[in-house]
Amino acid sequence: MFSQLLRERPDLTATVANLVQDHEMIASIVSRVGELADKAAESRGPTLEAIGRELDGLMAIMESHFNYEERTISEALDDGVPDTDWPSRVFGFGRA
Template identity: 70%
Template sequence: MASHNTDRAAALSLQLSQAHQELRSRLNDLRTGLGRRHLGDDTLAMRCLAFCDALTTHHEGEDDGMFAQLLRERPDLAETVTKLVQDHGLIASILTQVRELADRALGARGPELEAIGRELDGLAAIMESHFSYEERAIGEALDDGGDGTGWTEPVFRFEGQVRPAL
């Protein structure tokens, strides 16, 4: 029979995967919209900015919430968390570029949307690698969290921060 901690860890692992899937879906929709340009340039630029904010919020929640607590409880995950935080930095630099291009695209027509599309193509590849690794490494730790040591309990004090503010 599963313990309360095991159930909560599995639920957070699932929530993490669902948050990633939502971000994947939104990025795919945004890339499709940019490719088809079925919305106005300003609308597409605003959607780019909203996506950047959502992904940033998600990663900040992980860094300040789940990862920080997980490291306190599971120092054996330090190498994994370090890699994930480094990925967050790389992704943040791409998001900065996308934001700058989207800001320039607002109210003006020009090549910014094509440039945004190229940045988002690269971002999609990095995000997929990052999310897959995180879901395997962190998801496994969360799924195995109900080992009777109680380490998962403090991880859940930040409930809700994994979800992106979309």
Template identity: 55%
Template sequence: MDETGSHKIAWSRQLADAHATLRARLRDLRDGSDDLLTHCLGFCSALTTHHEGEDTGLFAELVRARPDLAATVAALREDHRLIADIIGTVRDLAAESEEATSDRRAAIQRELDGLAAIMESHFRYEERAIGAALDDGVEDTGWSRPVFALRT
């Protein structure tokens, strides 16, 4: 039980829920928002905050509790770097979306499609690779807020 007396939802479930929220936000973005820039910036910020929270908090605590997962965490961090590069490209393309030609809009859509594919693969791997370890006990040193409480 947590300090409020209620049972905590398993960390793995909260991680899966955060991923589901990010998937839905990307799906909305890909479905053709009239204001691509605003929606992109919100989504990109939420995804970046989630991954930075994992990189700077969750993963450190996870490796402290389960040193055998160090290689897995290194692979997840590498995925985060790859995704961050794609996010940068998406942000740049979205910034020009107001004046974008149909060719540029197609480029934006391709980047979003690629991001969706990579995110899906990453999320599934992460949930499989660390879910049980999260539920076995990882100290929350403040990492849960940026990882689970997604900002818009």
């Protein structure tokens, strides 16, 4: 979606770069949470607290990210970018 958006709106390059950076940070946190969860399955205590901290951080970053993404991308999509009906194609499970 980002590449199509950038073709239509190259002025959003910095915004998309910020969003990609957020996605990478979120993926890193999710990976760490997975590693901590594996350790937690074997032990208790500090590992569970570490998972809680990572999840709190992930929640804060995702909330900020989605607010930013919604604010910037929706403005761009509402400003002359043609509607390709991609949500129906992406989320239309089981429909032809």
